[in-house]
Amino acid sequence: HNQSMMGNRTGRTKLDQAELQNLLHQTTYEETAVHAWHKVFSTTCAGGRLTVDQFGNLFNTFFPGRTSDQFCEHVFRTFNTSKSGGMSFTDFLIAVHVTAQGSQEEKLKWTFKLYDVNGDGVLTLEEVTQVLETTNNILDHNQNSKSLLQNKAKELFSKIDLNGSGALTEDQFIANCLHQREP
Numbered sequence: 095h096n097q098s099m100m101g102n103r104t105g106r107t108k109l110d111q112a113e114l115q116n117l118l119h120q121t122t123y124e125e126t127a128v129h130a131w132h133k134v135f136s137t138t139c140a141g142g143r144l145t146v147d148q149f150g151n152l153f154n155t156f157f158p159g160r161t162s163d164q165f166c167e168h169v170f171r172t173f174n175t176s177k178s179g180g181m182s183f184t185d186f187l188i189a190v191h192v193t194a195q196g197s198q199e200e201k202l203k204w205t206f207k208l209y210d211v212n213g214d215g216v217l218t219l220e221e222v223t224q225v226l227e228t229t230n231n232i233l234d235h236n237q238n239s240k241s242l243l244q245n246k247a248k249e250l251f252s253k254i255d256l257n258g259s260g261a262l263t264e265d266q267f268i269a270n271c272l273h274q275r276e277p
Contacts, residue, residue: 114128116184117187117188121188121191121195123191131186132183143178143179143181144180144181144182145179146166149169149170149181150163150166150170165225168211168225168228171211172207173189206264206268216263218260219248219251223243226247253274254274
């Protein structure tokens with residue numbers, strides 16, 4: 095007889111001990127928080143993997159009326175490390191951790207992956223512009239003119255492209271962003 099209804103924590107979820115230990119090591123969450131997140135995740139996706147549509151629905155829950163399918167696809171791509179059609183619970187919880195409690199460097203690594211649309215390890219002005227266009231759909235329902243957005247992308251990119259090469263590796267991106275924050 096399964097005692098999950100009587101408070102047996104291990105019977106409540108299908109989170110195995112190795113995955114739990116991995117998540118306790120990679121995040122700052124306590125065991126009870128990992129189990130709580132797993133319960134939410136399991137309720138959302140019965141198959142154990144979160145699809146891009148389910149991810150978009152979750153995103154829309156946290157940001158009602160401000161969602162963009164394209165932006166959700168960029169975020170999903172960034173955290174779906176297996177590159178499969180579905181995001182695992184581990185990928186999901188690490189994504190939550192990095193965006194909420196991650197170090198400055200972890201957040202910059204995530205940001206680089208978000209903007210590196212084609213996944214080639216090099217960030218270009220075109221990719222920055224492409225992602226800014228999708229975030230603009232979330233942040234500004236008036237939809238600023240495309241030329242204004244392109245100018246903003248150029249300004250942003252020029253601040254981090256210190257040598258003017260037009261392309262940045264992840265290490266250059268992180269170093270240049272950290273350099274921008276120094277007094």
